[in-house]
Amino acid sequence: MNHHVLTLACHDQVGIVHAVTGYLAAHDCNIVDSQQFGDPDAARFFMRVHFTSEYLDNTDLRIGFEATAHRFAMEWQIHDTAVKPRAMILVSKFGHCLNDLLYRGQIGALPAEICAIVSNHRDFESLANAYDVPFHYLPVSPETKAEQEKAILELVEAEHVDFVVLARYMQVLSDELCRALSGRVINIHHSFLPSFKGARPYLQAYDRGVKVIGATAHYVTADLDEGPIIEQEIARVDHSYSPARLAAVGRDVESLALSRAVHAHAEHRVLLNGSKTVVFR
Numbered sequence: 001m002n003h004h005v006l007t008l009a010c011h012d013q014v015g016i017v018h019a020v021t022g023y024l025a026a027h028d029c030n031i032v033d034s035q036q037f038g039d040p041d042a043a044r045f046f047m048r049v050h051f052t053s054e055y056l057d058n059t060d061l062r063i064g065f066e067a068t069a070h071r072f073a074m075e076w077q078i079h080d081t082a083v084k085p086r087a088m089i090l091v092s093k094f095g096h097c098l099n100d101l102l103y104r105g106q107i108g109a110l111p112a113e114i115c116a117i118v119s120n121h122r123d124f125e126s127l128a129n130a131y132d133v134p135f136h137y138l139p140v141s142p143e144t145k146a147e148q149e150k151a152i153l154e155l156v157e158a159e160h161v162d163f164v165v166l167a168r169y170m171q172v173l174s175d176e177l178c179r180a181l182s183g184r185v186i187n188i189h190h191s192f193l194p195s196f197k198g199a200r201p202y203l204q205a206y207d208r209g210v211k212v213i214g215a216t217a218h219y220v221t222a223d224l225d226e227g228p229i230i231e232q233e234i235a236r237v238d239h240s241y242s243p244a245r246l247a248a249v250g251r252d253v254e255s256l257a258l259s260r261a262v263h264a265h266a267e268h269r270v271l272l273n274g275s276k277t278v279v280f281r
């Protein structure tokens with residue numbers, strides 16, 4: 001019995017669910033879980049269906065679904081859940097999110113395969129080796145940025161990477177790279193966006209005297225820290241927290257927000273809705 005996940009988005013109208021479930025029933029597919037959402041402001045409809053198919057493989061299902069998708073002008077995909085998406089992780093000098101994802105991957109708690117680690121520093125080469133994940137040292141400076149980003153894209157192609165995770169990668173990706181990987185790059189920003197954008201958010205939080213700090217996992221766009229939010233996490237703090245202690249609490253919050261976002265993305269639970277997301281839990 002093969003398990004598949006259908007995701008779709010289209011203009012909201014009568015009959016979408018009926019058409020989708022009718023197609024699945026007509027092809028002897030059994031629905032395991034189905035979630036949908038109609039956005040009244042965008043007049044857009046979003047759906048995720050987890051189903052089993054005894055007779056048809058993923059290719060047959062996709063070919064068969066074409067006509068229904070065309071009728072509603074859907075953006076859609078049917079994923080075979082036996083195929084784990086391949087993730088490439090980029091990191092700079094802070095390794096807590098990388099370490100968390102590697103451990104979750106090792107114990108089978110991450111529905112993705114970490115196929116490569118890229119860094120502009122060598123700090124986590126030994127950690128990558130310990131987890132037997134290929135490590136790629138790609139230093140960067142303002143002068144070599146275009147060349148370095150070309151090497152990143154070539155690695156994405158060569159390793160058949162499905163999505164990229166910026167696990168505290170402290171370089172701003174160019175517009176070109178963002179366009180080339182649109183909807184496929186997840187970043188962890190170490191603040192509760194939209195508060196404290198840019199670099200040094202914990203110092204900003206300390207100076208502001210906040211009582212709650214947070215972290216935000218979002219898709220990367222050319223506009224720094226403005227991408228569609230996937231997941232956020234928070235922790236309570238108080239006046240006694242130094243900037244260093246805020247950063248220490250922040251490491252746990254960042255790791256949790258990022259791992260949840262990666263998990264949801266890898267299970268095809270996150271659909272883009274303009275500058276926002278729909279996340280089916």
Ligand SMILES: Nc1nc2c(c(=O)[nH]1)N[C@@H](CN(C=O)c1ccc(C(=O)N[C@@H](CCC(=O)O)C(=O)O)cc1)CN2
Pocket residue numbers: 166169170171172173174178187188189190198199220221222223224225226227
């Ligand atoms: N195109 C985008 N690229 C990146 C984003 C993004 O939202 N869009 N997020 C960052 C991560 N980040 C905050 O979450 C961040 C990283 C780096 C900087 C920054 O100012 N970097 C300096 C260099 C710093 C250094 O060399 O240590 C710079 O690039 O000039 C701000 C925010 C990841 N990329």
